[in-house]
Every structure is written in C-alpha cells, then in structure tokens.
Amino acid sequence: MLGWRRIGDGVRGFGELEAVVMHRVWEHDSPVTVRELFDELRRERAIAYTTVMSTMDNLHRKGWLDRVKEGKAYRYAATASREEYSARLMREALVGGGDTEAVLNHFVAQMKGDESEVLRAVVERLAREPEELR
Amino acid sequence: MIAALVVFGYAVLVAWLLPAVLTPLTESGSGARLGIAVWLTGMTSVLVSAGVAVALLIRSAVTGWSRFAEALCRSVAGTSCTPVVYRSALYELGLAAAALIATMAGLMLTWRYGRRVQQARRSTRAHAEAARITGRSDTPGVPEAARGVVVLDAVQPAAYCVPGRPGTIVVTSGALAVLEPRQLGAVLAHERAHLSGRHHLLTGLTRCLAAVFPAVPMFRHGSGEVSRLAEMSADDAAARRAGRRPLIEALLAIGTGAAIAGEPGAGEPGAALAVAGYAVAARVHRLLDPPRRARRVRLALVLTSVLAVLPVVSGLVFALAAAA
Numbered sequence: 001m002l003g004w005r006r007i008g009d010g011v012r013g014f015g016e017l018e019a020v021v022m023h024r025v026w027e028h029d030s031p032v033t034v035r036e037l038f039d040e041l042r043r044e045r046a047i048a049y050t051t052v053m054s055t056m057d058n059l060h061r062k063g064w065l066d067r068v069k070e071g072k073a074y075r076y077a078a079t080a081s082r083e084e085y086s087a088r089l090m091r092e093a094l095v096g097g098g099d100t101e102a103v104l105n106h107f108v109a110q111m112k113g114d115e116s117e118v119l120r121a122v123v124e125r126l127a128r129e130p131e132e133l134r
Numbered sequence: 135m136i137a138a139l140v141v142f143g144y145a146v147l148v149a150w151l152l153p154a155v156l157t158p159l160t161e162s163g164s165g166a167r168l169g170i171a172v173w174l175t176g177m178t179s180v181l182v183s184a185g186v187a188v189a190l191l192i193r194s195a196v197t198g199w200s201r202f203a204e205a206l207c208r209s210v211a212g213t214s215c216t217p218v219v220y221r222s223a224l225y226e227l228g229l230a231a232a233a234l235i236a237t238m239a240g241l242m243l244t245w246r247y248g249r250r251v252q253q254a255r256r257s258t259r260a261h262a263e264a265a266r267i268t269g270r271s272d273t274p275g276v277p278e279a280a281r282g283v284v285v286l287d288a289v290q291p292a293a294y295c296v297p298g299r300p301g302t303i304v305v306t307s308g309a310l311a312v313l314e315p316r317q318l319g320a321v322l323a324h325e326r327a328h329l330s331g332r333h334h335l336l337t338g339l340t341r342c343l344a345a346v347f348p349a350v351p352m353f354r355h356g357s358g359e360v361s362r363l364a365e366m367s368a369d370d371a372a373a374r375r376a377g378r379r380p381l382i383e384a385l386l387a388i389g390t391g392a393a394i395a396g397e398p399g400a401g402e403p404g405a406a407l408a409v410a411g412y413a414v415a416a417r418v419h420r421l422l423d424p425p426r427r428a429r430r431v432r433l434a435l436v437l438t439s440v441l442a443v444l445p446v447v448s449g450l451v452f453a454l455a456a457a458a
Contacts (some may be wrong), residue, residue: 019267064267083287085268090288090306092261122418123386126379 017055022064026082031068031075135229137455138190144451145183149352152176152444159437160359163416164425166367168437170336173356173363175441177343179448180352186452188236195226195233202226243346250342258334262296265304283322285310291388295325297334309388317384320376324384327371333364362416369417382421389414 024037038052056076059065067074080088156176160169205223269284283303291309296302303325305318313321328334337360344357372381425433 016266019269019271022267023270082268085264086287089261089265089268089286089304090290090292093294093304094290094292122382122415122422125422126382126386 021055025078031077033073135194137458138187140455142187149180149350153351153355163366163420164430165434166363169363172437177356188240191233195230198226247346262298262302293321295328301329312387316380320372320381320384323375324368324372327368337361
C-alpha cells in the first residue's frame with residue numbers, strides 16, 4: 001500500500017518541492033485542490049501554478065497522493081499519514097526490509113546479544129572519570 | 135584439467151582457511167582500514183582464483199577438442215576405433231561438458247550478483263527519496279548542528295546515512311532528544327565519514343557476495359567483518375573530529391535509547407541498557423581502551439604482510455598451474 005518502490009526514477013530538483021507539497025497536504029485535514037495549494041505556496045515563494053500541478057501529478061503517479069475528480073479539478077489526499085511513512089522508513093532502515101539494508105550505514109547497528117553489564121560498567125566509568133578522554 | 139583442479143583447490147583453500155587466519159588479526163579493529171583492505175584482498179583472491187580455474191578448464195577443453203575431432207574421424211573411418219581412441223573421445227567430451235557447465239554457473243552467479251546489487255541500489259535510492267519527502271530539514275525545531283540532515287519523526291533513537299548523489303544523513307527526532315550538541319556532532323561526523331569514505335560500496339558489494347555465496351566462509355565472515363571495520367573506521371574519523379568522549383556518549387545514548395549526560399549522575403540509563411547490542415559494546419571498548427602501541431604496530435605489520443603476500447602467492451599458483 002505504502003509503495004515507494006517506483007519513486008527512484010523521480011527527477012532530481014523536484015525532490016525538494018515534492019517534500020514541500022507533501023508536507024502541505026499532510027497539514028490539511030481534508031483533500032485539497034492544486035489551486036488551493038498553489039494559493040498557499042505562492043505567498044512564500046515564487047512558483048508557477050503548472051509547477052505545483054505537475055509536482056502533485058508526479059506524487060500521484062508515485063503513489064504518495066490519491067485523487068478524486070471533483071467538477072473540473074482533482075482533489076488530492078495523502079495515501080498515508082506522515083507518521084505511517086516515518087514508521088515504515090524506520091522499519092525498513094532498522095530491520096532491513098529487502099535489500100535496502102545492504103547499503104544503509106547505521107550509527108548503531110546489529111542490536112543482538114545482551115551486553116548490558118558491559119555497557120553499564122562503561123557508563124559508570126564515564127560518570128566516575130568525567131574528565132577522562134576529553 | 136589438472137591445472138584447473140589445482141587452481142580451484144587453491145580457491146577453496148583460501149575461501150575456507152584464510153578467514154580463520156584473518157579473524158583474530160582484525161578482531162580488535164586496530165588499523166580498521168588496513169583490515170578492510172586485507173579482507174577485500176582475500177575475497178578478490180577467491181573470486182579471481184575461481185575465475186582462473188574456469189578459464190583453465192575452458193582452455194583444456196578447447197585444446198583437447200582437436201584430439202576429440204581426430205578420434206571421431208578415425209572412428210568414423212572405421213579402421214582404428216580402438217578402446218583407447220574411444221576413451222580419449224569420451225574424456226574430451228566430458229571435459230567440454232564440464233567447461234560448459236562451469237562457464238554457465240559462473241555467468242549465472244555473476245548475473246544474480248549484479249541483479250542483487252542493482253536491486254539494493256534501487257531500493258536505497260527510493261528509501262533516500264522517501265526519507266527526504268517524509269522528513270523535516272532546515273525547519274524550526276531542527277537544531278543548528280543538524281542542518282542539511284533529514285529528521286524523521288520517530289521515538290526510537292537512530293541515525294544512519296543513505297548513499298547517493300547527494301548522500302543523505304537521516305536522524306530521528308528520538309535521537310535528537312537524547313543527544314547533546316557535542317554528541318550529535320560526533321554522530322554526524324561518523325555518518326559523514328561513511329559517506330565520504332564510500333563505505334556503502336564496500337559493505338553493499340560484500341553483503342551481496344555473502345547473499346549469493348552464503349556457504350563460503352570467506353564471503354560470509356568477510357562481509358560481516360568489512361561492515362564492522364567500516365563502523366570502526368568511521369568511529370576513528372568521528373573521534374578525531376568530535377572527540378572520543380562525545381562519541382562514546384553518543385554510542386551509549388543511541389544504543390541504549392537513553393540520554394547519557396556529560397555531567398556525572400545526571401543520566402539515568404539503567405533499564406534501557408538491556409537493548410544495547412554487541413556491536414556497540416565492542417566499539418565502545420575499542421574507543422575506551424585502544425590497543426597499546428606495540429600491539430598496534432605488530433598487527434599492522436602482519437596485516438601488511440598478508441596484503442603483500444596473498445596476491446604474490448595467488449599469482450605463483452596461477453603461473454605454475456598454467457605452465458603445467
């Protein structure tokens with residue numbers, strides 16, 4: 001459902017705008033039209049109506065936005081909430097969904113085994129010798 | 135035929151025995167980059183040896199083919215179809231079949247490997263783009279130190295980097311909550327070291343190798359060791375940049391999910407420590423108690439010798455086998 005496997009072919013440069021548009025859509029509780037979003041965005045930045053339209057069309061094609069025809073225009077809504085996307089990303093990154101883990105470099109990886117005693121000792125040592133290793 | 139078998143035997147020997155020699159040498163993570171180079175050389179030796187073995191097999195099949203044709207001609211002529219001629223023809227036929235099978239297997243494995251690497255690259259790119267769209271960056275609420283970093287809203291403290299052009303560093307809001315600015319600096323230095331050192335190429339390629347050849351110890355252990363050593367190498371870079379103590383504190387904080395305060399007694403990491411992992415403990419210990427200088431130099435010397443000797447030995451084996 002939350003498919004972003006097709007996203008890889010997106011045009012770079014649109015990436016930033018896609019993020020801006022998605023965040024706007026998420027902020028709305030109900031589906032929005034291109035016109036409504038364009039009116040909001042042009043108050044903050046120089047932007048063309050067609051740019052907003054093609055960005056939203058891209059996001060729809062990639063599975064981020066759902067749309068329903070209403071009169072002559074489409075109303076767009078996010079296919080999933082931002083929280084759902086964050087959770088899915090976290091799952092993919094931490095558990096390693098598919099092959100992605102093969103190329104993600106974690107700050108702290110491989111949560112296996114239990115060496116809590118060892119780490120507890122380290123924390124105590126750091127607390128005892130605050131100036132060490134400065 | 136014998137030559138191909140000898141070289142193949144050598145590949146098997148290296149693939150099964152060398153990991154046992156290398157593991158104790160790179161265990162401490164002293165000279166992490168040298169360790170990575172040695173493991174990669176070991177893996178390359180196995181791959182090249184297997185390739186040379188297949189090439190030698192093809193060569194003997196090709197050179198033997200004229201004899202096979204000759205035997206076939208004679209038997210068709212009907213004058214001299216002796217058992218000797220028969221056996222020779224069968225042998226050449228078997229050799230050709232073996233060469234064909236080995237070539238096909240080699241091609242298939244190469245193709246599977248290539249597809250796996252490509253898949254990993256594609257899903258990584260998709261992940262990076264999804265993270266950039268979903269996360270926040272350079273907005274109010276994101277600390278100054280984390281500029282240019284994608285912040286994902288998630289309770290779980292985590293930080294990682296996704297390679298690509300440009301590379302993306304992802305930090306969760308949970309991580310920002312438990313990290314002090316200096317500790318965050320250490321985390322970012324660590325991730326930047328991964329990106330600038332192109333560690334994803336090393337770990338990605340070796341993990342795909344391990345996935346394609348799960349039964350070969352050289353690839354199975356090697357991929358884990360390369361990942362571990364890449365972490366340690368990034369730790370070294372981060373420690374040089376941000377200091378050892380902030381880095382250790384950051385490792386503990388993210389590893390345990392609890393804030394480790396710089397001030398004694400202020401942190402209460404007790405219960406959350408249970409989730410911390412093996413890799414974290416090893417890395418923390420390495421930073422706390424680096425091996426003594428004499429041991430470091432000794433390890434570096436041994437690793438360098440392996441690095442120099444292995445290709446020479448491999449080359450000698452190939453040359454001798456080809457000449458035989």
